[in-house]
Amino acid sequence: MHLKRFTDFALRVLIYLSLHPGRTISINEVARAFDMSRNHLLKVINELVASEMIITYRGKTGGIQLARDPAEINVGMLVRRLEGEAPLINCSEPPCPIRPACTLNQALDEAQHAFFHQLDQYTLADLVGNKQQKLVNLLTNHVAGGAS
Incomplete structure (x- = not known):
């Protein structure tokens, strides 16, 4: 079975947000972290909002946050919703x-x-597990390496 890129990106967005609990994350930040097209990412964000997985905030300090605790987001349910059965x-x-x-x-x-x-x-909490700091470091180093 092969997941659509859309589903892959949705899972990456959720993982990224779970690494920054309580923080409002800009869409540009996520796009840079994973080298994603901002336009494609917006479509993913819209579906995650419709799925009530994330919430959005408008304005200068706007962005996205998880709408639920990562332990409440079931990976199978999300993949079914995005991929269908x-x-x-x-x-x-x-x-x-x-x-x-x-x-x-x-x-x-x-x-x-x-x-x-x-x-x-x-x-989602299982996907991050006890590797939260390692994941944050990898993403930080990736973005810093891409900025040079």
Whole structure:
């Protein structure tokens, strides 16, 4: 299974915000930290707001913050929302002649179920875990290295 770039960016935004609890983060700061297009990031931000994962603040000191505690943000639920749970293959388009005897679709459905079940075991807090300072340092060094 391959996650869309949109989902990848959404997870990165949430991780970044969880590293800075209580701080309002500018969209430009997140874009610089991950070398993301600001325009693409705005689309991600809008979906995260609609999903009630983050809140936005307007104005000169505006930006974004997590709307919930990281321990309340389930990774599986978020990925389902952003990716959907459509079957991995469609045996009807075009109609597959071996469909009545083939178990590929069943195997892929089981694999997708296992994939989401595994993601359901994690929260945003789990992704950051006890590596918060290391993650902050990596991002800080990345941005500083890119600024030279």
